Amino acid sequence: MKRNNNYKIVLLGVTILFIVFFYIQSGSNETKTVKDTAYALQVIEQDSLWIYEVYNQDSLFIRQEYIPAAKGQQGFKSKADAEKIGKLVIRKLSENKMPVIRITDLYANAIDFKNI
Known part of the structure; x- marks a missing residue:
């Protein structure tokens, strides 16, 4: 049971990191005024x-x-x-x-x- 919760926490952390990474990348590609x-x-x-x-x-x-x-x-x-x-x-x-x-x-x- 503990092992299953650890996997869920790691998966959630990795997902959050991917979301933050893609958010930062999309902001840097905006057209400059x-x-x-x-x-x-x-x-x-x-x-x-x-x-x-x-x-x-x-x-x-x-x-x-x-x-x-x-x-x-x-x-x-x-x-x-x-x-x-x-x-x-x-x-x-x-x-x-x-x-x-x-x-x-x-x-x-x-x-x-x-x-x-």
């Missing part, structure tokens, strides 16, 4: 167009004066557009991906540009 990264975004008005800069630990990492993926040298017409793409770049960097912006990203974020 822009605020949780070492990157910072700054949107600046320049010559009545908007640019964004991405900083990595207080040093300039990316300065984007033109809309990426758009043909020609088209600037961002609004602060909101520059901010959307800047945040997308930071999200990709935070996920250890290349910060490449494609034309589909521009359409998905409703960025105002001329498709020439």
Whole structure:
């Protein structure tokens, strides 16, 4: 009888350890938000167009004066557009991906540009 209770206690302990382990693992895999990264975004008005800069630990990492993926040298017409793409770049960097912006990203974020 005592031996049977010992097995139950050990099984319960192992089960609790597995639950705690998987809970901790699932919490560490959550997607990082822009605020949780070492990157910072700054949107600046320049010559009545908007640019964004991405900083990595207080040093300039990316300065984007033109809309990426758009043909020609088209600037961002609004602060909101520059901010959307800047945040997308930071999200990709935070996920250890290349910060490449494609034309589909521009359409998905409703960025105002001329498709020439």
